[in-house]
Amino acid sequence: MKSISRPTAAAIGLTLAAAALAGCSEEAGGTGGGGAEAGGCAPEDVVLVGQVRNESNPYEAAWLDGGDAFAEQVGLSQDRLTYDGDSTKQQEQITQLLAGDTECLVMNILPNGDSDTLPIVEGAQDAGAYLVTQWNKPADVNVTDYSQWLSHITYDGVTSGQQIGDALAEAIGGSGGIIALQGILDTGAAKDRFAGLEASLEENPDVELLDQQTANFSRDEALAVTKTLLTKHGDDIKGIWAANDDMALGALAALEQAGRDDVAVVGIDAVPDALTAIGDGSMTATVSSDGPWQGGIGLAIGYCVATGELSVDDIADEDRAWFAEQFLITGDNVGDFTSPEVDAADFECDNVFSRSQGAIS
Amino acid sequence: MTSPAKADPDVVVPPRPRPRRGVSLLDAGPPIALVVIFAVFAALSSDFRTVGNLQNIMDAAAVLAVVACGITFVLMMGSIDLSVPGVMGASAIAVALLVANNRNGNDWGLLGILVAILLGAGLGLLSGMALVSLRVPSFMTTLGVSAVGLGVATLMFAGVQPNIDDEMLHGWAVHRFLGLAYLTWIAVGCVLVGWLIQRYSRLGRYAYAIGGAEEVLALSGVKVAPYKVAVFTLAGAFYGLAGVMVTSQLSAGLVQAGKGYDFAAITAAVVGGTLLTGGRGGVLHSAVGVLLVTVLTNGLVQVGVSPYWQGGVQGLIVVAAVSAAVLPQRRRNQVTK
Numbered sequence: 001m002k003s004i005s006r007p008t009a010a011a012i013g014l015t016l017a018a019a020a021l022a023g024c025s026e027e028a029g030g031t032g033g034g035g036a037e038a039g040g041c042a043p044e045d046v047v048l049v050g051q052v053r054n055e056s057n058p059y060e061a062a063w064l065d066g067g068d069a070f071a072e073q074v075g076l077s078q079d080r081l082t083y084d085g086d087s088t089k090q091q092e093q094i095t096q097l098l099a100g101d102t103e104c105l106v107m108n109i110l111p112n113g114d115s116d117t118l119p120i121v122e123g124a125q126d127a128g129a130y131l132v133t134q135w136n137k138p139a140d141v142n143v144t145d146y147s148q149w150l151s152h153i154t155y156d157g158v159t160s161g162q163q164i165g166d167a168l169a170e171a172i173g174g175s176g177g178i179i180a181l182q183g184i185l186d187t188g189a190a191k192d193r194f195a196g197l198e199a200s201l202e203e204n205p206d207v208e209l210l211d212q213q214t215a216n217f218s219r220d221e222a223l224a225v226t227k228t229l230l231t232k233h234g235d236d237i238k239g240i241w242a243a244n245d246d247m248a249l250g251a252l253a254a255l256e257q258a259g260r261d262d263v264a265v266v267g268i269d270a271v272p273d274a275l276t277a278i279g280d281g282s283m284t285a286t287v288s289s290d291g292p293w294q295g296g297i298g299l300a301i302g303y304c305v306a307t308g309e310l311s312v313d314d315i316a317d318e319d320r321a322w323f324a325e326q327f328l329i330t331g332d333n334v335g336d337f338t339s340p341e342v343d344a345a346d347f348e349c350d351n352v353f354s355r356s357q358g359a360i361s
Numbered sequence: 362m363t364s365p366a367k368a369d370p371d372v373v374v375p376p377r378p379r380p381r382r383g384v385s386l387l388d389a390g391p392p393i394a395l396v397v398i399f400a401v402f403a404a405l406s407s408d409f410r411t412v413g414n415l416q417n418i419m420d421a422a423a424v425l426a427v428v429a430c431g432i433t434f435v436l437m438m439g440s441i442d443l444s445v446p447g448v449m450g451a452s453a454i455a456v457a458l459l460v461a462n463n464r465n466g467n468d469w470g471l472l473g474i475l476v477a478i479l480l481g482a483g484l485g486l487l488s489g490m491a492l493v494s495l496r497v498p499s500f501m502t503t504l505g506v507s508a509v510g511l512g513v514a515t516l517m518f519a520g521v522q523p524n525i526d527d528e529m530l531h532g533w534a535v536h537r538f539l540g541l542a543y544l545t546w547i548a549v550g551c552v553l554v555g556w557l558i559q560r561y562s563r564l565g566r567y568a569y570a571i572g573g574a575e576e577v578l579a580l581s582g583v584k585v586a587p588y589k590v591a592v593f594t595l596a597g598a599f600y601g602l603a604g605v606m607v608t609s610q611l612s613a614g615l616v617q618a619g620k621g622y623d624f625a626a627i628t629a630a631v632v633g634g635t636l637l638t639g640g641r642g643g644v645l646h647s648a649v650g651v652l653l654v655t656v657l658t659n660g661l662v663q664v665g666v667s668p669y670w671q672g673g674v675q676g677l678i679v680v681a682a683v684s685a686a687v688l689p690q691r692r693r694n695q696v697t698k
Contacts, residue, residue: 054515056616061520185669214668218620219611224421228662231414253611257420257535257542273522273613 041104041306043074048299049097051081051090052110058272059291060110062340066292067108069342070299078299087112094120098127104306105129108298111136121149130306132298143320147312150301152321153294154360157189160287161196161243163328164266166203167285168239171264175206176238179229181222181251182214183243190217193243193268210236215247222250230258239264245274245286252282270329270337278334285330292342293355294324300347309349318359325355391634391649394682398653402660409663416540422655423548424606428619428626429633429647430555431485431599434565434592436630439572439639440492440499442593445600445626447510448484449619452477452604454514457614460527470529478601484510485597489590499593507623514616523614534610544606551599555644558595568592572639629654632682653682 050067052060064080071078083090090112097105107129111117114136121141124131125148134153137143143152168178180197183190194212201209210233215222222242230237240255240263242248248267255263261282267274270288277283304310329337345351403410428445435442458464459473467473484506491502525531533543559565567588570578579585600619607618626647627637633650635642657678661671 055520056515056518058520058522182668211662211665212668213662214671218617219613219615220607220618220620223610224658225662227417227421228414228659231411231417232408232663249613250611253534257610271522273524276524 039305039308039311041308043303043307044076045104046074046076046303046306047101047105048076048078048303049081049105049107050078050295050299051083051093051107053085053112054082055080059269062291063110063295066295066342067299068295069292070296070303070347073344073347074303083112085112087116090116091119094123098123098129102127102129106299106302106306107131108295108302109133114138117141121146124148130302132301134294134298137321144317150305150312150315151298151319152360153297153324154322155289155326156323156357157192158196158199159323159357160268160326161193162200163196163287163326164268164285165197165200165241167328167330168241168264168266169200169204169207171266171284172207172238174204177208177210177233177236178239178241179210179226179233179237180212181225181240181242181247182212183217183247185214190214190243197241207239215242215250217244217246219246219250219253222247223254226251226254227258230254230260237263239284240266242267245269245271248283248286249273249277252277272338275329275334275338278329278331279338281331285328288327288329288337288340289324290327290340292340293346296342296347297324297352297355300349301352304349304352310352315353319353319356321360322353323357323360325357388634388646390685391632391646391653391682394632394685395649395653395656398660398678398682399656402656402664406660406664409660412540414659414663418652418655418659419545420542421659422651423542423545424603424610425622425625425629425655426548426648426651427551427599427603427606428622429629429651430551430644431596431603432623432626433555433630433635433642433644433647434559434568435499435596436627436635436637437559437568437572437639437642438589438592439575439637440589440593441627441637442488442499442503442596443623444484444488444503444506444510444597445603445623446617446619446621447507447512447514448481448597448600449510449604449607449622450514450616451484451510451517452481452601453608453618454517454523454614454616455480456530456605457523457525457608458517460525460530462523462525462527462614464521464523468527470527473527474530474605477605478598481601481604482594482598485600486590486594488597489593492593493586493589503593511616518614518616525608525612525614530605530609531612533606534612544609547602547606551602552644552648555599559644564588564591564595569640572641574640625654626651628679632679654679 048071050064052063055061055064067078081093083093107124109120109131111120111133117133117137118141121131125146128148131149132151137152143149180194182194201207211229213225213229215225226240240251242251242265245267248265251265264284266285268287270286274283274286278286305312346354408414432442456473456477459467459469459476461468488503488506491497492499536543538546567583571585571588575585603622604618608614629650630642630647631637632653633642633646635646657675661674666674
């Protein structure tokens with residue numbers, strides 16, 4: 001007999017799955033509460049792990065490079081993990097990590113989405129690993145409820161949306177029509193950034209928002225939407241506000257195809273192509289969160305606590321979940337950002353919270 | 362023993378495909394829907410009914426039209442093709458790395474474009490081979506090939522966006538002939554070539570026949586498998602060209618170049634009257650569907666529908682257009698599933 005009957009196969013499959021699940025939970029439970037109180041790891045015993053979505057994204061690759069730079073600074077090396085934007089894969093990697101030696105494990109994690117943060121946090125808490133997360137966190141989860149989740153860092157989209165809004169208003173001489181390209185409408189980033197633009201419009205009453213459309217953060221969609229808006233509003237359009245650089249680059253392509261070179265374009269994220277465009281004057285401004293710094297800072301906070309230089313109890317509550325500083329890049333300062341480098345001083349233990357713009361409200 | 366002449370009354374005999382003479386009522390549905398939607402938008406918005414916006418609609422439809430050309434042949438066979446994002450991504454990155462670009466010293470020009478199209482055809486061949494030799498349903502094989510294509514694209518991407526410096530490829534999106542971008546003329550050419558293949562080649566006629574009644578075709582001694590593989594290969598070549606066109610428009614090779622084009626193209630084909638069950642429709646039908654979808658996207662922006670509403674409104678109109686388009690054939694009383 002060469003095949004197994006279907007019920008038998010199903011039973012075997014279920015048994016295997018159950019066994020695997022039981023194995024996982026036992027491992028997680030077994031090491032529970034490990035080095036939580038320790039804080040006294042020898043510097044050479046600290047294990048540094050940086051995890052992002054993928055290295056094919058220049059920003060996230062730069063993030064991991066920043067982690068490497070910090071690791072080198074303290075004479076260690078960083079494990080570079082990527083999960084291809086796949087939540088399941090991210091959780092699997094974390095589970096594997098936490099099943100190993102977690103006593104001096106420091107993790108700087110970019111959760112795939114808000115809902116992925118909590119399992120990572122609880123895993124780290126049980127295993128006694130030191131965790132810093134960035135960007136994504138459900139609003140109702142408090143970092144201060146956990147002793148191993150040292151800090152959560154994110155960026156205020158309202159501020160960045162307003163910064164580029166103001167830069168755009170200045171570029172068009174303070175008056176004229178603009179159009180806005182929104183991101184994926186049901187994401188926090190898109191909402192916050194657009195709220196920033198609205199705040200900027202209040203400050204600049206002579207700038208008129210002619211139209212706003214979504215291009216879903218996509219370069220290709222932004223091209224089509226911008227072309228349509230250019231035929232609709234024609235020469236009334238003096239500027240284009242885009243919620244990220246990919247859409248700004250799509251808008252630039254549309255402007256070129258329409259033979260328009262009198263329109264100012266701004267975006268957010270500081271991707272390399274946008275920096276090039278700012279350098280050659282075709283784009284006006286973008287905002288950088290400083291990826292290499294993000295890659296280093298999470299590891300630095302964890303390293304400081306693991307080695308006992310910082311204590312979780314001494315970290316102020318407003319430094320447990322905070323907005324980090326972001327940088328407006330225009331033609332004047334673009335040179336400083338084309339090959340970003342980390343500053344070792346940013347990662348000194350009494351300096352790790354120096355870029356805070358305040359607690360996340 | 363029952364008499365072989367006594368037919369089982371429960372067995373529904375599929376109606377014999379009727380010979381196609383001229384334009385039937387069935388084919389008229391989608392064009393009428395196109396005209397109606399166009400007229401409604403033209404009445405509502407003065408911005409919509411300008412020459413500039415017409416050019417814009419044609420230009421915006423170009424890439425989708427080429428993808429739809431390819432996918433139509435697959436749908437006519439009654440198969441489905443979800444490999445579009447992967448194939449377009451791979452060919453987009455490939456062409457960006459082969460013509461003059463900022464990543465390497467290549468400057469292959471037209472040859473690079475040809476290689477990218479062949480890469481698309483190769484991935485299509487892979488889908489077809491997996492379908493006929495491993496007997497995996499096209500839904501799964503093409504999904505797998507899409508992942509393979511995206512994988513190939515990611516490997517070639519290697520962390521740095523390739524931007525093209527090639528004047529010719531870049532010019533396709535910028536330069537115009539008789540008011541339309543070169544890319545739009547390429548799309549028009551594709552529709553024409555697709556229609557000729559469908560109408561006058563054995564490949565096109567067999568694709569119809571396979572979708573209509575594959576068993577009958579096989580029983581009459583036709584080896585079906587090579588034609589299936591050929592159809593997927595042809596479709597892959599169209600997707601490859603579409604990937605090249607996106608690269609031309611954006612001046613950069615993107616892994617996500619084909620994102621969303623799979624379902625957009627299937628929607629356009631179905632709206633145009635190409636049935637997912639196969640054996641009906643064709644390239645011209647799908648071209649009408651592409652225009653319908655593009656006019657809709659453009660029109661909703663032009664009349665100023667809020668972006669928060671557009672997705673939902675667009676979906677409703679598409680469903681309404683499809684049901685209007687299939688109304689004439691309701692009497693065939695096909696099972697809906």
